[in-house]
Amino acid sequence: RKEVEQDPGPFNVPEGATVAFNCTYSNSASQSFFWYRQDCRKEPKLLMSVYSSGNEDGRFTAQLNRASQYISLLIRDSKLSDSATYLCVVLMEYGNKLVFGAGTILRVKS
């Protein structure tokens, strides 16, 4: 079983749609959680951290459920520029190793 598993993509949505990505992780000792965004043939960039209380950044809302070992990302009012691969990322308890999911491709169409 992979340490971090994500919804298989791609998600094809029209502009303005709301889309949700899910992710599960297997190591209950995982410390911190993040969503990274990766554009085609570019490096990953931090989108947002994820907290148990839930956090929002503009059109993006992230949620963590430690009991279920589940992480989510909600994107409201999708824009064409949101098209990218979204990577669910977990920081392991030891050291600073980031463990990435395989990513979910989002394609927003006009």
Added chain:
Amino acid sequence: DTGVSQDPRHKITKRGQNVTFRCDPISEHNRLYWYRQTLGQGPEFLTYFQNEAQLEKSRLLSDRFSAERPKGSFSTLEIQRTEQGDSAMYLCASSSPAFGGPSYNEQFFGPGTRLTVL
């Protein structure tokens, strides 16, 4: 540009050859990481330095791979006797130390070196 830089951006080599990649982190960052990413997968951790000390190595890092950070600034990743399975994007990231805060500080990634082994 004060971000993480990597050189070369692309490398094509024949099986069996040695290759070396360089990473220059953000200047004040003392932590440096190497990851490998293959098509359709997320990046996978390879190794991590704090200053010049290599503190963790993944089991993915076979004995053909060696990484160094001799002066605690730039780092090199060498692959000896390359194999076709080494073809991937090699990503470097750096982060600054967390002083009294959470152990994680954001890792900033470089543009990567894309290796193709023929």
